Amino acid sequence: MVKICCIGAGYVGGPTMAVIALKCPKIEVAVVDISVPRINAWNSDQLPIYEPGLDDVVKQCRGKNLFFSTDVEKHVSEADIVFVSVNTPTKTRGLGAGKAADLTYWESAARMIADVSKSDKIVVEKSTVPVKTAEAIEKILTHNSKGINYQILSNPEFLAEGTAIQDLFNPDRVLIGGRETPEGLKAVQKLKDVYAHWVPEDRILTTNLWSAELSKLAANAFLAQRISSVNAMSALCEATGADVSQVSYAVGKDSRIGPKFLNASVGFGGSCFQKDILNLVYICECNGLPEVAEYWKQVIKINDYQKNRFVNRIVSSMFNTVANKKIAILGFAFKKDTGDTRETPAIDVCQGLLGDKAQLSIYDPQVTDDQIQRDLSMNKFDWDHPLHLQPMSPTTVKKVQTVWNAYDATKDAHAVCILTEWDEFKQLDYQKIYDNMQKPAFVFDGRNVVNVNKLREIGFIVYSIGKPLDAWLKDMPAVA
Ligand SMILES: NC(=O)C1=CN([C@@H]2O[C@H](COP(=O)(O)OP(=O)(O)OC[C@H]3O[C@@H](n4cnc5c(N)ncnc54)[C@H](O)[C@@H]3O)[C@@H](O)[C@H]2O)C=CC1
Numbered sequence: 001m002v003k004i005c006c007i008g009a010g011y012v013g014g015p016t017m018a019v020i021a022l023k024c025p026k027i028e029v030a031v032v033d034i035s036v037p038r039i040n041a042w043n044s045d046q047l048p049i050y051e052p053g054l055d056d057v058v059k060q061c062r063g064k065n066l067f068f069s070t071d072v073e074k075h076v077s078e079a080d081i082v083f084v085s086v087n088t089p090t091k092t093r094g095l096g097a098g099k100a101a102d103l104t105y106w107e108s109a110a111r112m113i114a115d116v117s118k119s120d121k122i123v124v125e126k127s128t129v130p131v132k133t134a135e136a137i138e139k140i141l142t143h144n145s146k147g148i149n150y151q152i153l154s155n156p157e158f159l160a161e162g163t164a165i166q167d168l169f170n171p172d173r174v175l176i177g178g179r180e181t182p183e184g185l186k187a188v189q190k191l192k193d194v195y196a197h198w199v200p201e202d203r204i205l206t207t208n209l210w211s212a213e214l215s216k217l218a219a220n221a222f223l224a225q226r227i228s229s230v231n232a233m234s235a236l237c238e239a240t241g242a243d244v245s246q247v248s249y250a251v252g253k254d255s256r257i258g259p260k261f262l263n264a265s266v267g268f269g270g271s272c273f274q275k276d277i278l279n280l281v282y283i284c285e286c287n288g289l290p291e292v293a294e295y296w297k298q299v300i301k302i303n304d305y306q307k308n309r310f311v312n313r314i315v316s317s318m319f320n321t322v323a324n325k326k327i328a329i330l331g332f333a334f335k336k337d338t339g340d341t342r343e344t345p346a347i348d349v350c351q352g353l354l355g356d357k358a359q360l361s362i363y364d365p366q367v368t369d370d371q372i373q374r375d376l377s378m379n380k381f382d383w384d385h386p387l388h389l390q391p392m393s394p395t396t397v398k399k400v401q402t403v404w405n406a407y408d409a410t411k412d413a414h415a416v417c418i419l420t421e422w423d424e425f426k427q428l429d430y431q432k433i434y435d436n437m438q439k440p441a442f443v444f445d446g447r448n449v450v451n452v453n454k455l456r457e458i459g460f461i462v463y464s465i466g467k468p469l470d471a472w473l474k475d476m477p478a479v480a
Pocket residue numbers: 007008009010011012013032033034035038072085086087088105106108109126127128129157158159160161271272384385386387
């Protein structure tokens with residue numbers, strides 16, 4: 001029986017391994033982590049991450065051929081294939097701080113593999129890593145090898161949160177990069193055989209190691225670039241009276257461009273787009289390509305511009321001050337159908353409003369008060385470390401209250417800000433919300449979820465990203 005072990009039981013390691021276990025009943029899969037609470041949660045009825053369909057998959061295999069454990073060394077030493085899916089945060093100190101990937105966790109996983117292995121192993125990079133990482137990992141493993149053979153493969157993950165199970169069941173492609181040697185090709189085939197249990201062969205792409213590593217960074221950069229492109233257009237739409245939804249529909253109808261990933265928003269969030277682009281920028285700079293680095297940096301700059309622009313719209317519309325005004329924040333997760341808040345634009349928007357002394361009442365159907373408090377008091381990039389290594393802030397943010405429904409959040413508020421596109425925000429009784437708010441009552445829709453005309457009929461002053469401006473907002477500066 002082939003044995004797989006995955007180091008890192010996070011958003012990637014957990015769901016990917018659960019799906020491998022489900023689709024390959026003859027393979028034994030162990031997911032290991034240094035975080036005890038995380039493993040305990042994977043072994044309980046309350047999984048550590050919210051992902052539609054995940055509970056069902058885990059329930060079908062857990063205890064049969066899927067195991068979650070903190071006994072990292074035992075499972076690694078017994079495995080034929082070891083996936084590494086640990087954090088690869090942005091460095092906050094030293095060389096490359098603010099850009100380069102911090103490979104501390106990856107390196108310690110590689111050293112541990114070298115320490116405990118007693119048989120040959122295929123080591124698979126599942127984490128997103130800088131191009132050429134496999135070379136460094138190979139060096140660590142071979143210099144400590146005790147005669148054991150290692151083959152390093154790059155098998156980046158393309159799942160998106162909220163649709164992870166769907167994406168894993170039916171991926172656009174699976175990418176496997178390996179050394180172009182007989183041993184390398186054999187290892188690639190072995191991993192291909194795992195995926196071939198359910199992925200059609202023409203969707204399993206094989207490349208050299210560096211192409212696979214770079215393709216992951218490139219894919220995220222292209223995706224984020226589309227969002228920054230449409231967000232840049234949204235600013236121009238507001239200035240000209242064009243409607244960004246109409247523009248992106250018309251643009252996306254060109255089959256060379258395609259309709260997906262063209263929704264204007266308050267900005268993209270999530271654990272990877274910013275981190276991976278910064279990493280790409282750093283790699284370009286290190287390879288003497290400053291113009292290429294500058295090009296990709298612009299994707300992040302527009303994203304920051306979009307978040308600032310949104311805050312400035314709110315403050316300038318509300319007589320240039322939000323001090324002590326209650327503002328309802330609907331949605332805190334970085335997108336719908338997930339409880340994940342990593343790099344959510346809501347953090348920047350809330351911090352911007354708190355900077356102007358607003359009083360925030362936040363509602364998100366999947367995010368806890370504790371998480372919101374941590375997010376609003378944590379330093380940039382500190383979130384991307386194993387839970388027990390994250391710096392804890394003892395203080396809570398005083399001007400922030402978390403509530404459990406949209407009506408409580410909006411009661412007596414001066415403004416409503418929609419920051420996540422949860423479906424339930426489309427169905428709210430906006431008349432009831434209006435009746436219970438201070439007047440003039442404002443809605444700032446950062447996700448284009450509300451029916452602008454209907455809300456204006458009720459009496460709201462409405463700002464919706466990239467849509468023709470309310471008369472109220474026309475002469476107000478969007479960016480200070
Ligand atoms: N979140 C996502 O949707 C995607 C993430 N990725 C990449 O996958 C990697 C992992 O991301 P996530 O799963 O989101 O992170 P995560 O933070 O949810 O999970 C990482 C896990 O690794 C564990 N860990 C760290 N060092 C360890 C060690 N030495 N031994 C054992 N466990 C260790 C941590 O405790 C944590 O539970 C990152 O490189 C990320 O860029 C790639 C595609 C999608």
